Amino acid sequence: MIFSSLLTHILWWFSIALEIAIVFGIVRRKLLFALPFFFSYILSMLCRDIVLVFIKYPGNLYARIYWYGEVVTVLLALAVIFETAKYVFPQYPALKVVLKVARALGAIAGLVAILMMLMAEVTPEGDHIFNLIILAERSVKFVEVIWLILVTSVITYYGNNWRQCSIGIVAGLGVHAALTLAVFELRTHANFVSDIAFVLCNLAAYNAAAVIWTFFFLSTWRSLPSTDLPETDLSEWNHAVTAYTQQWYRRY
Amino acid sequence: MESRGNRLHSTMVSTLLILALSVIALAIVWSLLVQNSQTRTFTVRDWEEKKHPIDVQVFRNLVDPKEEHYLELALPLDRFTSFHRRRTRLALRMVILAKENAEMLTRLAVCAKTKNDPVLTREAERLIAAATLLRFNLLLAKYCLFIRWAFPGSTFALPAVEAQYHKVIESFLRVQQGGCQT
Numbered sequence: 483m484i485f486s487s488l489l490t491h492i493l494w495w496f497s498i499a500l501e502i503a504i505v506f507g508i509v510r511r512k513l514l515f516a517l518p519f520f521f522s523y524i525l526s527m528l529c530r531d532i533v534l535v536f537i538k539y540p541g542n543l544y545a546r547i548y549w550y551g552e553v554v555t556v557l558l559a560l561a562v563i564f565e566t567a568k569y570v571f572p573q574y575p576a577l578k579v580v581l582k583v584a585r586a587l588g589a590i591a592g593l594v595a596i597l598m599m600l601m602a603e604v605t606p607e608g609d610h611i612f613n614l615i616i617l618a619e620r621s622v623k624f625v626e627v628i629w630l631i632l633v634t635s636v637i638t639y640y641g642n643n644w645r646q647c648s649i650g651i652v653a654g655l656g657v658h659a660a661l662t663l664a665v666f667e668l669r670t671h672a673n674f675v676s677d678i679a680f681v682l683c684n685l686a687a688y689n690a691a692a693v694i695w696t697f698f699f700l701s702t703w704r705s706l707p708s709t710d711l712p713e714t715d716l717s718e719w720n721h722a723v724t725a726y727t728q729q730w731y732r733r734y
Numbered sequence: 735m736e737s738r739g740n741r742l743h744s745t746m747v748s749t750l751l752i753l754a755l756s757v758i759a760l761a762i763v764w765s766l767l768v769q770n771s772q773t774r775t776f777t778v779r780d781w782e783e784k785k786h787p788i789d790v791q792v793f794r795n796l797v798d799p800k801e802e803h804y805l806e807l808a809l810p811l812d813r814f815t816s817f818h819r820r821r822t823r824l825a826l827r828m829v830i831l832a833k834e835n836a837e838m839l840t841r842l843a844v845c846a847k848t849k850n851d852p853v854l855t856r857e858a859e860r861l862i863a864a865a866t867l868l869r870f871n872l873l874l875a876k877y878c879l880f881i882r883w884a885f886p887g888s889t890f891a892l893p894a895v896e897a898q899y900h901k902v903i904e905s906f907l908r909v910q911q912g913g914c915q916t
Contacts, residue, residue: 627759664756671749716864723871726797
């Protein structure tokens, strides 16, 4: 019991230290306006974590700050996904329209979530509202995992450079989401995880994500040895292979 | 009783699906780290040492239909079949080696893109686009060669889907060359 409490505090303070390092890294690399939503996400997590250190647990105030913070961070996480999309995918006009529509829907969903949060305070259906918020959080985490798989497939297949902060953000969110979803399922439906282990696993998952983000924002990528590109006969090969395959087609 | 059983069943299924998805996501991140640590060390020197020196003219000759027609007329059937299959196997081997070359060039170009040199990055993207197009074409050629090996001398024809195929390839290349990063 004492050990788990100590470990909880260590993980809590370690995450605060990492968040401060990430904020410092973003400011130092002048990515404040390039990644405003992610910066806001980290800042909100940092503020909530620091505030909760000074508030007595358990208590109404602690729960209120935790849940309000949770709604804000879930909405910001969704916004971060859209933010990374513009750096991972090329900016076709059609894609810009899709992202604008998605952002508008996200903003509406955000307003609805805040309204639900306020309703939870004043109506007898408060518990039901909290269940909906938890469901929304799990849904966003599910989207983060799918997003990670999609982005990784894109950069691997197209040969894009993985040393981008946006890729690091996606990786961190995806790893955090994957671990927390797995732990939630193991606790809720399989009863493999105790309450204490659940708290520790969630903290550890967030710390793993924060480590990934710190790595991406604080690393200065070493310059690789000079890599001039060689002359190749790829176009000749393309002509030869295309000419061969075209023999097989019957023209209508 | 039955509805509770159904609920339990669907809960187990969703639990297993989410656990599987989580494992896949973590495995992907791990493989990404491993794969890109390999990318980091690929240089022009590695390319010169590991590339397969294959001649495109040899490939053209092996798949030339006029050459095939000449052999069919000049040789008895059993000898033609065996000779034709040997040529097809050689062409297949060349296709596999060309694919490996294209993959190595893609790795080299990805390395070059990390230099943050705009000129080099543009060249690297062109190289990646050309290598990716070649990989698509080689995949199709491989299946054509399999059929050719299985049915030597037969005149098969496939529906002309090349227009749609080329549109797909062109849009794919536009995606590749239009990549941006922060």
